[in-house]
Amino acid sequence: xxxxxxxxxxxxxxxxxxxxxxxxxxxxxxxxxxxxxxxxxxxxxxxxxxxxxxxxxxxxxxxxxxxxxxxxxxxxxxxxxxxxxxxxxxxxxxxxxxxxxxxxxxxxxxxxxxxxxxxxxxxxxxxxxxxxxxxxxxxxxxxxxxxxxxxxxxxxxxxxxxxxxxxxxxxxxxxxxxxxxxxxxxxxxxxxxxxxxxxxxxxxxxxxxxxxxxxxxxxxxxxxxxxxxxxxxxxxxxxxxxxxxxxxxxxxxxxxxxxxxxxxxxxxxxxxxxxxxxxxxxxxxxxxxxxxxxxxxxxxxxxxxxxxxxxxxxxxxxxxxxxxxxxxxxxxxxxxxxxxxxxxxxxxxxxxxxxxxxxxxxxxxxxxxxxxxxxxxxxxxxxxxxxxxxxxxxxxxxxxxxxxxxxxxxxxxxxxxxxxxxxxx
Ligand code: SR1
Ligand code: MG
Numbered sequence: 001x002x003x004x005x006x007x008x009x010x011x012x013x014x015x016x017x018x019x020x021x022x023x024x025x026x027x028x029x030x031x032x033x034x035x036x037x038x039x040x041x042x043x044x045x046x047x048x049x050x051x052x053x054x055x056x057x058x059x060x061x062x063x064x065x066x067x068x069x070x071x072x073x074x075x076x077x078x079x080x081x082x083x084x085x086x087x088x089x090x091x092x093x094x095x096x097x098x099x100x101x102x103x104x105x106x107x108x109x110x111x112x113x114x115x116x117x118x119x120x121x122x123x124x125x126x127x128x129x130x131x132x133x134x135x136x137x138x139x140x141x142x143x144x145x146x147x148x149x150x151x152x153x154x155x156x157x158x159x160x161x162x163x164x165x166x167x168x169x170x171x172x173x174x175x176x177x178x179x180x181x182x183x184x185x186x187x188x189x190x191x192x193x194x195x196x197x198x199x200x201x202x203x204x205x206x207x208x209x210x211x212x213x214x215x216x217x218x219x220x221x222x223x224x225x226x227x228x229x230x231x232x233x234x235x236x237x238x239x240x241x242x243x244x245x246x247x248x249x250x251x252x253x254x255x256x257x258x259x260x261x262x263x264x265x266x267x268x269x270x271x272x273x274x275x276x277x278x279x280x281x282x283x284x285x286x287x288x289x290x291x292x293x294x295x296x297x298x299x300x301x302x303x304x305x306x307x308x309x310x311x312x313x314x315x316x317x318x319x320x321x322x323x324x325x326x327x328x329x330x331x332x333x334x335x336x337x338x339x340x341x342x343x344x345x346x347x348x349x350x351x352x353x354x355x356x357x358x359x360x361x362x363x364x365x366x367x368x369x370x371x372x373x374x375x376x377x378x379x380x381x382x383x384x385x386x387x388x389x390x391x392x393x394x395x396x397x398x399x400x401x402x403x404x405x406x407x408x409x410x411x412x413x414x415x416x417x418x419x420x421x422x423x424x425x
Contacts, residue, residue: 010113011083014067016042019054022116023065026109029118034060048244049074049374050081050259055121062121064105067114068259074374081178085259086115088176092261095169095236099155103148105247105254122254125247129377132243132280133287135297142304144253145246145273146311153266154319156236158328166326169236170263179260180230183239187364188226191371192219200371201379204389208396209371221403222367225360232265232357239264241272242365242376243280267357270312275362275399277305279369279378281419282395286382302416309358309412313351320347352410359409363402366395394423 014022023029024037033040035058046053046066050073054065068083090110097104106120131138154160156169190198192213200209212218238245239260247254281301284294324331334343369376370392382388398419402409409415 011070011115013052013069014054014065014114014116016044016054019056019065022111022114023056023063023118026118029063029108032061032063032108033058046073048257050085057121062123063108064119064121065116066119067116081182083115085176085179086110086117087112088173088179088261089257089259090117091172092236092238092258095156096152096258099151100148100255101151103144103151103253103255105256122247122249122256125249125252125254127244128246128248128253129243129276129280131248132277132301133283133378133381135284135287135292135294137297137300138248138250138253140251141246141248141253142307143311145255146308146313147315148253148255149241149266149269149273150312150315150319153235153237153269154316154323157234157266158326159320160323160326162325163327166263170233173236173262176260176262179239180262183229183260184226186373187368188222188229190373191368192222195373197373198371199373199375201385201389201392204386205370205392208393212367212371212396212400215400217404218400221360221406222364225357225364225403228265228357229268229361230264232267233263234266235263236261237264237266237269238272239268241269243273243276243378244376246273265357265361267354268361270309270354270358271361271363272365273308274305274358275365276376277301277308278362278398278419279366279376279395281305282391282398282423283376283378283382284391286379286384286387286391302419306412306416309355313355316354317347317351355412356406356409359402359406359415363399366399370396390424398422 012018019042020037020040023033030037033056039059041057042054044052044054051069052067056063056065066086068086070080070083071077072079072081090107093104093107105122107117108120109118128141156166158166186197238255238258239262240257241255245255245257247256281298284298284301288294329343329346334340368374370379379388379392382391401418401422408418
């Protein structure tokens with residue numbers, strides 16, 4: 001897939017009325033929706049930071065339409081952002097679809113002029129973050145997500161494929177510079193400095209935020225992960241795999257919103273998901289009620305963090321054993337029992353580096369959601385600022401520990417054991 005140059009003048013943001021003829025002109029979508037276009041029910045439901053999202057319901061079916069705006073939606077036109085992120089989102093879906101089976105939505109149509117994707121409307125799914133705030137359990141979630149990251153990353157890595165093929169994919173996604181810029185600034189720099197884009201729960205967190213911004217040990221550790229983010233081109237990563245990028249039902253999980261996709265460290269996707277589970281854990285006192293103290297639910301969340309890592313680890317190692325067709329660790333170098341033993345040990349050592357990366361990136365993700373531009377509903381929906389600050393203080397303390405004392409966390413059980421002791425209540 002190569003990148004088509006599109007004259008900017010053909011682009012226009014869609015609205016409820018212009019979407020109707022646009023969809024009616026696509027035979028497949030028209031048939032899927034059924035009935036007369038005039039009867040389709042269309043509503044804009046986007047609540048993310050960047051894009052327009054519409055749900056369209058017809059007599060026979062429904063679709064979801066996502067269009068990239070030429071600016072950051074959460075900030076308005078004063079923060080321009082090229083809409084070609086929709087191109088990279090579509091390219092990511094195409095690249096991983098052969099490997100991840102039903103763990104992404106079906107894509108029906110991509111329009112390169114409108115930077116707009118028509119996809120499966122997932123129902124009765126909801127955004128995972130909303131489910132976690134509501135205290136819902138998803139028995140398959142950890143297994144699905146571990147499997148997802150393992151498959152998407154393994155099959156786009158040099159362990160699975162010839163480097164020539166990966167370099168082509170890498171070259172394509174190297175164009176996604178505007179979105180990598182967002183991550184570089186909003187995750188790895190702004191939270192540690194004064195920036196007009198930052199905000200935090202003020203005044204309760206003022207002193208702590210000042211302390212963290214003066215903490216050179218913390219800043220060096222975070223900067224190392226920022227460097228790793230740019231340098232470790234291990235696989236095609238989703239690039240924004242937080243709990244708002246996953247839709248869930250009781251039995252199904254789907255990964256959405258891969259517009260930040262690029263070649264980067266596998267631990268970045270692992271850490272995004274793991275870190276957002278920890279954020280959810282820390283936010284739970286803010287969602288407790290007299291009827292639902294969330295104590296057992298918190299334990300369930302920690303168990304899911306462990307199960308996610310174990311699922312990823314087991315699946316990645318199994319894929320490596322079965323599909324080692326790439327140029328990294330060529331199979332032919334490791335014949336015989338001695339070779340097999342050495343390869344086995346090297347694989348274990350690689351998993352240990354991914355584990356350490358997951359924790360470091362998780363910590364960076366946690367800090368940015370409390371000190372930076374883009375916050376998370378887990379905390380934002382806690383109306384009492386003092387209670388919110390207490391929850392956020394615990395999360396910040398844990399993130400700091402993960403970044404500055406990494407050797408305390410050799411196994412996921414170490415994290416699970418530490419979290420309850422690093423909380424304000
Ligand atoms: C300006 S975009 C802010 C954040 O929203 C996305 O979900 C990414 O996490 C990004 O950093
Ligand atoms: Mg998103």
